Amino acid sequence: MGRLGALLLLLGALGALADICNIPEVDSSLVQSLGQRLLPWMDQLSLEHLNPSIYVGLRLSSVEASTKEAFYLHSLKVDYQQSLLRHAPSDDSSDLQAKPSMGQLALYMLALKANCEFIGGHKGDRLVSLLKRFLEDEKRSIGHDHKGQPHTSYYQYGLSILALCVHQKRVHDSVVGKLLYAVEHDHHLHQGHLSVDTVAVAGLAFTCLQRSNLNSDLRHRITLAIRTAQEKVLKAQTPEGYFGNVYSTPLALQLLMTSPMPGAELGTACLNARAALLASLQDGAFQNALMISQLLPVLNHKSYVDLISPDCLAPRGTVALEPATVTPSLMQVPEFIHVMLKVPSVWPPYRHTISVPAGSSLEDVLMKAQELGGFMYGTQASLSGPYLTSVMGKEVGEREFWQLIRAPDTPLQQGIADYRPKDGETIELRLVTW
Secondary structure: OOHHHHHHHHHHHHHHHEEOOOOOOOOHHHHHHHHHOOOOHHHOOOOOOOOHHHHHHHHOOOEEOOHHHHHHHHHHHHHHHHHHHOOOOOOOOOOHHHOOOHHHHHHHHHHHHHOOOOOOHHHHHHHHHHHHHHHHHHHHHHOOOOOOOOOOOHHHHHHHHHHHHHOOOOOOHHHHHHHHHHHHHOOOOEOOOEOHHHHHHHHHHHHHHHHOOOOHHHHHHHHHHHHHHHHHHHHOEOOOOOEOOOOOHHHHHHHHOOOOEEOOOHHHHHHHHHHHHHHHHHOOOOOOHHHHHHHHHHHOOOOHHHHHOOOOOOOOOOEEOOOOOOOOOOOOOOOEEEEEEEEOOOOOOEEEEEEEEOOOOHHHHHHHHHHHOOOOEEEEOOOOOOEEEEEOOEEOOOOEEEEEEEOOOEEOOOOOOOOOOOOOOEEEEEEEEO
16 A cells, blocks of 8 residues: 555544534525624614624624624724723722623623734733733632632633633633633533533633643643533533524534544534524524624634634625615504513512513513513623513522523523513513522
């Protein structure tokens, strides 16, 4: 056997041992319709609504919003620099609500790199310092014995390491070590079940560290942790094909696409996930801007790891986004639906039937209930939309959240702004601890 024959035999053997996650091309009209759903969000330019993930998702996709993208990035820079960085770092935690979260800050740094901007100068140095300081604070909260938990979440922790990594900013081995330990031991990465989003983001952060040759003393553990994260995600695949659920699947695919897995049926798992996502897209499941922005890169065979070396000179816009035209329809009297709203976690328990127009969101139901009296609630803005912080005056405590349940006992995968109840449904707001 000649050298060429031996090489081909070796490559064939390696191909048999290492399976890759390949997502076949999706119909461009479907991708365009998905991208068009982001356009109304790009017109909301207040700090409360600005979402760096939208810009990242577009830059890593085949869709292009032309001048709208540039203006959106400019708005991000103005609001994030002025509203966050004008506050000097201090030990005082006051006014935190007025600032972007550290997860938002990490996504903002990803957005800058998506535009091929390296962090530098006084403003850039402050950005890096803030994120490193956040990670150090979270590391202390976890503790040297790993018995504590982050003040925020391991999701934001991993996203912050990833953002610093794509800008080639090294963090201390002890900071990376906390995330490694969490993945190695499933440490607080779940709330009764595996958090696929968190594991996927951690895996993407480790992949970036590996490819950038950062934290080289931890290289062996990082390599093993990438494989561990991939295995956890694969094990979380549902019979329908999702990894965890429909909304955690895009980040899971971003991780699985980054590297092959020896001895794993990765290709089949990814094809099943693609089929499930396409069915969900056709059913209109993806309306949330954050979820759309995480899916668009996957449909373009990209992941956040590609931000290590983005090619900003290559032509990208194979699909130009234009506002969708809406055909006027004859005015009709809206059909009403009736939704039972229950809050058993307060005393006296709340239980009332609310009537709202068909197509209303769960947030519309809550607003109507408050308008009728006897019910009140509070929310806080986040990148994935408003989330409940209080119901009937009951504020969430540490490690608590208001879970949305469709009777009898099905947790909702969407938030209050995205979920559209059906006539006759019972929705329960349940205070749970994790």
